[in-house]
Amino acid sequence: MATFPLKAYTADVIMYDIIINALTRLVEFDEEELFYFLKLLKPRMLNKNDFILEAGEICKTMVIVNRGGLRYFSLNDKGEQSNWFAFEGEWLGDYESFLTRQPSSHFIQAIEATEIFSLSYDDMQQLYAKGVKYERFGRLIAENLFIKAERSRNELTSLPAEQRYLNLIKDHPDILKRIPVQHIATYLGIQPQSLSRIRRNIASRKS
Amino acid sequence: MATFPLKAYTADVIMYDIIINALTRLVEFDEEELFYFLKLLKPRMLNKNDFILEAGEICKTMVIVNRGGLRYFSLNDKGEQSNWFAFEGEWLGDYESFLTRQPSSHFIQAIEATEIFSLSYDDMQQLYAKGVKYERFGRLIAENLFIKAERSRNELTSLPAEQRYLNLIKDHPDILKRIPVQHIATYLGIQPQSLSRIRRNIASRKS
DNA sequence: CGTCTATTTGAATGTACTCAAAAGCGGTGG
DNA sequence: CCACCGCTTTTGAGTACATTCAAATAGACG
Numbered sequence: 001m002a003t004f005p006l007k008a009y010t011a012d013v014i015m016y017d018i019i020i021n022a023l024t025r026l027v028e029f030d031e032e033e034l035f036y037f038l039k040l041l042k043p044r045m046l047n048k049n050d051f052i053l054e055a056g057e058i059c060k061t062m063v064i065v066n067r068g069g070l071r072y073f074s075l076n077d078k079g080e081q082s083n084w085f086a087f088e089g090e091w092l093g094d095y096e097s098f099l100t101r102q103p104s105s106h107f108i109q110a111i112e113a114t115e116i117f118s119l120s121y122d123d124m125q126q127l128y129a130k131g132v133k134y135e136r137f138g139r140l141i142a143e144n145l146f147i148k149a150e151r152s153r154n155e156l157t158s159l160p161a162e163q164r165y166l167n168l169i170k171d172h173p174d175i176l177k178r179i180p181v182q183h184i185a186t187y188l189g190i191q192p193q194s195l196s197r198i199r200r201n202i203a204s205r206k207s
Numbered sequence: 208m209a210t211f212p213l214k215a216y217t218a219d220v221i222m223y224d225i226i227i228n229a230l231t232r233l234v235e236f237d238e239e240e241l242f243y244f245l246k247l248l249k250p251r252m253l254n255k256n257d258f259i260l261e262a263g264e265i266c267k268t269m270v271i272v273n274r275g276g277l278r279y280f281s282l283n284d285k286g287e288q289s290n291w292f293a294f295e296g297e298w299l300g301d302y303e304s305f306l307t308r309q310p311s312s313h314f315i316q317a318i319e320a321t322e323i324f325s326l327s328y329d330d331m332q333q334l335y336a337k338g339v340k341y342e343r344f345g346r347l348i349a350e351n352l353f354i355k356a357e358r359s360r361n362e363l364t365s366l367p368a369e370q371r372y373l374n375l376i377k378d379h380p381d382i383l384k385r386i387p388v389q390h391i392a393t394y395l396g397i398q399p400q401s402l403s404r405i406r407r408n409i410a411s412r413k414s
Numbered sequence: 415c416g417t418c419t420a421t422t423t424g425a426a427t428g429t430a431c432t433c434a435a436a437a438g439c440g441g442t443g444g
Numbered sequence: 445c446c447a448c449c450g451c452t453t454t455t456g457a458g459t460a461c462a463t464t465c466a467a468a469t470a471g472a473c474g
Contacts, residue, residue, distance in 0.1 A: 285431095367429085368429085368430080397430070397431090398430075398431065398432085400430090400431080400432085401429085401430050401431075404429095404430090
């Protein structure tokens with residue numbers, strides 16, 4: 001990762017290395033561009049289980065996680081359907097609601113004590129208007145999100161639930177330490193009871 | 208839709224109104240910008256069942272359909288798994304392979320006699336380098352793709368197969384006229400035999 | 415320690431799958 | 445025009461997997 005001598009600006013920028021990494025990984029912002037970006041990010045502390053979005057609201061900001069984790073889910077007749085998670089250095093929001101200014105049908109909740117930085121719609125548009133690098137950043141973020149979503153969609157249609165679970169813990173070995181099994185289950189498209197049985201089967205085959 | 212007096216440039220541009228619509232729907236290109244974009248698009252005619260991408264190849268171009276339809280699918284132990292389709296005015300390609308320059312694990316095949324325009328990686332980068340409007344176009348395309356992929360993913364985890372099928376034909380009433388049932392089935396994440404039974408149940412309930 | 419929530423287990427049901435074969439459909443050539 | 449071919453769709457029977465509803469067990473936290 002590129003090192004940024006941003007301490008010249010502010011002494012505690014070292015606290016934000018996760019954010020700075022996330023921003024500069026995709027586009028080589030110079031110090032001034034990066035600083036301008038950082039200034040638009042509003043910090044916010046969340047307790048575990050706090051919501052930053054509830055169904056019916058319009059999603060007004062996209063947020064990036066500095067510490068902790070968020071869960072993106074919807075509510076249907078079977079209960080909560082987890083759709084996505086975000087941890088350190090990852091962006092989250094209801095992109096559709098955010099872009100179309102229509103009410104969301106999703107919730108975003110902290111699954112741990114979490115520190116986020118939020119970027120409002122207007123500030124984002126201002127960034128896009130300010131320079132091509134910000135526009136490019138937005139493009140690369142959206143491209144990466146699309147690739148991840150599509151890969152995930154393909155797994156759902158082509159792999160059995162057990163294989164989806166094994167792939168998930170292979171790609172994210174520590175995920176069970178941060179996300180309750182019930183939320184992993186609905187993310188995988190099955191009920192918690194079913195995942196429990198799948199986990200039992202895997203464990204019994206290992207011994 | 209905005210009208211573009213591009214006949215000033217070329218007499219048969221009227222043939223490309225689907226393409227021009229697709230490009231100008233997202234960004235208000237002026238005539239010169241649009242013309243520059245169009246010049247980079249290489250036309251190609253496909254017969255039904257022709258491939259423009261096969262697994263193992265690197266996806267070298269993104270294509271936009273002017274007439275006809277394309278199917279994006281992969282091959283696994285159960286056979287062909289259809290993942291996406293593109294018709295008039297829609298872009299398609301293996302975005303992941305295209306961006307990362309890694310071999311694709313997908314195929315793209317014409318499901319009808321099809322006319323496409325392709326944009327190479329280098330030409331796309333050249334566009335992005337040329338001006339912020341092209342960069343913005345790329346961002347908006349990726350954003351829309353992400354929203355569609357995510358919505359589709361959410362349906363797979365939260366709705367039963369019958370409801371996914373009903374939603375599909377509600378959103379695309381004519382899709383059965385263009386896509387064989389077997390491909391719709393795997394797109395929905397089920398086997399063709401299962402979709403056949405689902406369709407029979409729906410029909411029997413209607414009478 | 416008691417309470418609340420998460421996870422696991424059991425039993426019955428429902429849905430989708432596999433393997434196999436029959437029926438339907440479109441095109442070609444006799 | 446009909447017979448045949450290849451491919452798609454449907455149907456049948458048996459099996460596998462996931463679901464529901466309910467209850468028991470395990471863990472976390474005050």
